[in-house]
Amino acid sequence: MSDAKRTLVMDDPVEHSLLDGAQGVIGRPIDRVDGPLKVSGRATYAAEYALDDLAYGYLVAAPFGRGTVLGLDVEAAKAMPGVIDVVIDYETFLRNAQQGGETEAPEQGVREVAYFREPVAIVVAETYEQARAAGERLAVEGDRKPGLYSVADRLGEADKAPSGGAVEPHFANGDLDAAMAAAPVTVDVTYTTPSQNSAAMEPHASTACWGDDGLTLYGSYQMPASDREQLADAIGLEVDQVRIVSAYVGGGFGSKLGIAPESVAAAVAAKKLGRPVKAVMTRQQVFDATVRRSDTHQRVRLAATADGQLTGIGHDTICSNLPGEDFFEPAGTATHFLYAAPNRTIRHDMVRVNRVLSGSMRAPGEAVGMLALECAIDELAEKLGLDPVELRKRNEPERDPQKDVAFSSRRLVDCLDEGARRFGWAERNATPGALRRGEWLVGHGMAASARSNKLKSSEARVAVTADGRAVVETDMTDIGTGTYTILAQIAGEMLGLPLDRVEVRLGDNCFPPGAGSGGSWGAGSSGSSVYLACEGLRERLADRLGCAVDELTLKDGAAICANRQVALAELAGDGLATTGRIEAGKLDDALRQASYGAHFCEVHVNMVTGESRVRRWTSVFAAGRILNEKTARSQCLGGIVFGLGAALTEELFHDVRTGKIVNRDLAEYHVPVHADVPPIEVVFLPERDAYANPLQSKGIGELGISGAGAAVANAIYNATGVRVRDFPLTLDELLDGLPPV
Amino acid sequence: MRIRINGDTHEVDVDVRTSLLDLLREHLGLTGSKKGCDHGQCGACTVLINGRRINSCLTLAVMHDDDEIVTIEGLGSPAALHPLQAAFVRHDGFQCGYCTPGQICSAVGMLDEVAKGWPSLVSEPGTDAVALTDEEIRERMSGNLCRCSAYPNIVDAIRDVAGAGA
Structure with a gap:
């Protein structure tokens, strides 16, 4: 197999897309290629790998919201039938899950408990029933301290949210106060949204297995490329000593972007016991100890002329998170660019609280931010006596109003x-x-x-095999998003192959690092990497055919050029592979x-x-x-x-x-x-x-x-x-x- | 105990605490039935026992000596899909696929209940035959959660099959 690489940094627009090809599979409403496996119960999720000598882990939670763990009644648990061990590692276990895309471990250390039912140990037993019985009975002794549990009473303690998130925490343009004072029509309202949970149907699960090469973790994760780095950092391994497999993920919606507490617990236990350990969170543990969307308190101010021209927009959000965490709910994200107005203030502040981590849940920012903004706009429309559709059209900006x-x-x-x-x-x-x-x-x-x-760096390897099929490999995931199918369509379109001759392999660190599923960037990013790999392959195929690539047509498994038609299998020889890589470039900032x-x-x-x-x-x-x-x-x-x-x-x-x-x-x-x-x-x-x-x-x-x-x-x-x-x-x-x- | 699953007889020796779901998934390798909540709240574990749908997480394995169980694996295979399985693919009645086996097993059981004329909350009182409206499908399938929210497509898939069979 002959390998090559092709990289594109998005500094310039791609005006002529090769996806408008001859095969005619792109865009069409084709059934999911992974559909038959899923509807027949044959798709394998993280907790479903049949490993020899598998032991069952059950997370043990602190029964208090803040304090210090003094000890666990390990001997009583170990005396119960089937219990192999109670694995405690106060330094290594994760305090909380990690955010998406981070390359380091999240906060580690569970002796100091930061939220109610934080996992502090894992019981391992021969069967699930035995592990659960011991885990639920295991007493955790703690020195309990008063916690910071309320947000509503503590809004005055809110500080400016940390920089480095999806948007700058504070932004101002012009003079909103003056615009509000001068405007004939204003809205000044506060909306609140509660904590929410992604509640993906598959609970978080990790099956950890150690071998000579290091750790293999069958995990339910959205971003295996960076999850691998987080996990390696957490347990002190080199990145290439960790392999995460997430071939099928039973929903994520942000909750599985970063590694969660069960991953490290399973890995540490499996290492100690010298046998594979499966740790599946109960539904209750998913709520208690993974990630929530923050509650928000949002004040929206709108200033408008009598004919409905916005002169000012303000959107001030207070959210909450654990001490030390940088993530804030960027509720004002869309407010930056949705409507024109010369005077703008968009701010995000945060209250520190002893509640489970807050982080990304489907459309972090817009999902709750647009509840407030789009209701406030409706309130303004009513005050103005204008159709809300018309009000929006009157404030349609020509250019991005902020940048x-x-x-x-x-x-x-x-x-x-x-x-x-x-x-x-x-x-x-x-x-x-x-x-x-x-x-x-x-x-x-x-x-x-x-x-x-958004566009994220992503790589994929596409091979044309000796028998004229295409094989796409990337550790990108399909969490229900349709990745298996659209990557097959992109490769099929670009290489002129019907979909039954394209195989897509996903969710395994053995494959090139993909963007992962999150932030709506998955299809564009991983699809572009497949596009680039295929573009490289097309050049190499044209070369072998002895024709210019822009005269090459690939259709139904054949390469066609100047009245010649050769089967792809024939051109491929022993096989041809190209790895494509996409990176965001100047266009990321140059336009909205x-x-x-x-x-x-x-x-x-x-x-x-x-x-x-x-x-x-x-x-x-x-x-x-x-x-x-x-x-x-x-x-x-x-x-x-x-x-x-x-x-x-x-x-x-x-x-x-x-x-x-x-x-x-x-x-x-x-x-x-x-x-x-x-x-x-x-x-x-x-x-x-x-x-x-x-x-x-x-x-x-x-x-x-x-x-x-x-x-x-x-x-x-x-x-x-x-x-x-x-x-x-x-x-x-x-x-x-x-x-x- | 002895249990028949998808036509095969299994002699098993299990912990009395083992749910039917865990028997299937952890002891027999039949992982098509999914565990979403383990409390009968999501329906992902739905299987058919003697033809009737049940949340297999809410029933103990030892209660099913000599019962006839059908799981998603028994309804069809990728090469020979059950009509409902095929309809779910055609109508995109799923995304992540985790609730899907439960939705499909539940739909099989539900259609049988309708065929027998069993009323639901939204059925017209006093009539023997139940008309399978979309409202009936939605009401009767509400024990099966789908966080990807393929609900409208699931209703399309079920209506498609029920219409063909009627």
Whole structure:
């Protein structure tokens, strides 16, 4: 096999994408290539590898929210049937999970407990039942200290959030206070959102196995390339001594970006015992000890002229995190560029708290930030007596209002217009509380959607084999996002192969380091690496055929040039492989890159019970080239429904006396179910973004959630005339304001 | 104890605390049935016992001596998918795939319940036959959570198969 490498740094737009090829597989709504394995139960997730001599680990949690661990009753646990050991390593175990993309271990050390039910040890037994019984009975003695459990009472303690996050913590342009004082119409409101949990269906799981070459960890992780570096750092190994396998991941939504406590616990235990150890978190442990989305307290200020021109925007967010953690919820991200206004203040502050780590959950920033911003815009529209669609259109910026640079592509106005047309927005009742069907109040709401587009370094190796197939390898993951399928489509399109002759291998550090799944960058980044590898292969194939690459056509397994047709297998010889690598370049800062959309929905609110039911939904998006219409639509559906949960039901309750998470299971933390979800229309507008990447695509994984919950809240206001600013909008917050039946 | 799973008879000796789900996953290598919550709250572990759907995490293995169990592996294989499995692929009724075996087993059981005329909360009172509306499907499938939220596609897949079989 002859190997080569091809790298592209995105300093210039790629105006002519080779994806517009002859094979015709890109963009089409092709069924997932991993579908048959998944629907038949044959896809193998982290806890499902049958290893010889496997032992079962069960994490032991501190039963207090802050303090020092004095000891565990190890002997009592070891006396229980089947228990092999209680593994304690106060220095090495992780205090908390790591954030995404970090290359070092997260905070280590569990003698000092920083949050309720922080894992401090692992019991290992011959069977799961034995490990669980011992783990649940194992007493943890601690010197308990008063903890910082409340946020609401301590907003005055908020400090400027650390630099180095998704956006600078504090930003100001012009004079917002003066703009507010001078404006004829203003809005100054505070919205709050609670802690949330990603609640991926597969709990965090790690199966650790040591060999001569080091550690192999079958883990449920989104970013194996950087997770490997974190894990190596945590347990004192070289990076190449750690191999993470995440071939199938049962959902992540940010919660599996960085390594979590069970990974190191399993690795340390497996090393000590000299046998593989599997540590699967219980659902309760996922809530207690992985990662939450921070609660937020958001003040939005809007200043406008009488005809609806924004003169000022302010968005001040307070979030919370553990002592020492840098991550803050960047709720003002979209506020930086969504609407024009000369006077702008966008600030993020943080309160330190003894609660489980806060970090990324689907669309960190926009998901909750746009709840506040897009509801406040709705409030302004009402004050102005303007259609909220029209208000948004009047504030559409020509250029990025903060950086004064061009947008790489932006079809927000088209999304608003097309969404309004399809939904029948013009026919809605605009008077709050005035439309009633039986005991139901009917409302319509809308919101804009925006999510920043990012490109991350990513590598993939693509081989054309001696039998004329293509094999794609990268440690990129498919967490439900459709990676297996779209990478097959990209390789198939570029190399002229039907999909049954393309094999995609993912989620294994044996393969080149991929971008990982997060921040909506996965498809664009890993897809570009496959694109580049195939571009390199095309040149080498043309060379072997003796023709110029721009005269080469690859289709149905044949290379065609100047009336000659040769089978790919014949050209490949012993096999040809090229590794492609993409890196972000000057275009990252030279333009504002984001995907856009518009949500429209109908919500019914019961006048007797106060329950809200979403009945109808239309969303229109523009996100560059759509790589697979079917999987892209599913990503958007998923985002929209996440937003619906944020609007109506999802809320983690922290007991402010103890720091305990009260509703730590799926019966008490309410994610949307079948009955909560109406038919959803998703439409993609044609768009290409040559500045984003060679595929000309932009991110879609988090676009659906951005703004979705605000559309629900605005519809509830339109239905009832009750404006609730404390998410989720549960029935108790509506009941008092509802009209008599 | 003796248990029949997907047509095969297994003689097993398990801890009385072992759930049916853990028997399948940890003892018999049948990892298609998923553990999402271990408390009957998510439905990912749904299997069919003597034709009826059940959360296998909520029932002990030792309670099923001589029972006939069908898991996702027994419904079909990648080369020979059950019609519902094929419909889930066609309609993209999943993303990460973790809740999917439970959704499909639950749908098989649910369609049988509808065929028998068992009413649900949203059924028209007083009628013997249940019309399989989308509302019925959503109501009856609400014990199966999907955090990727493929719900509309799952309803499409089930309606597709039910329509074909009716």
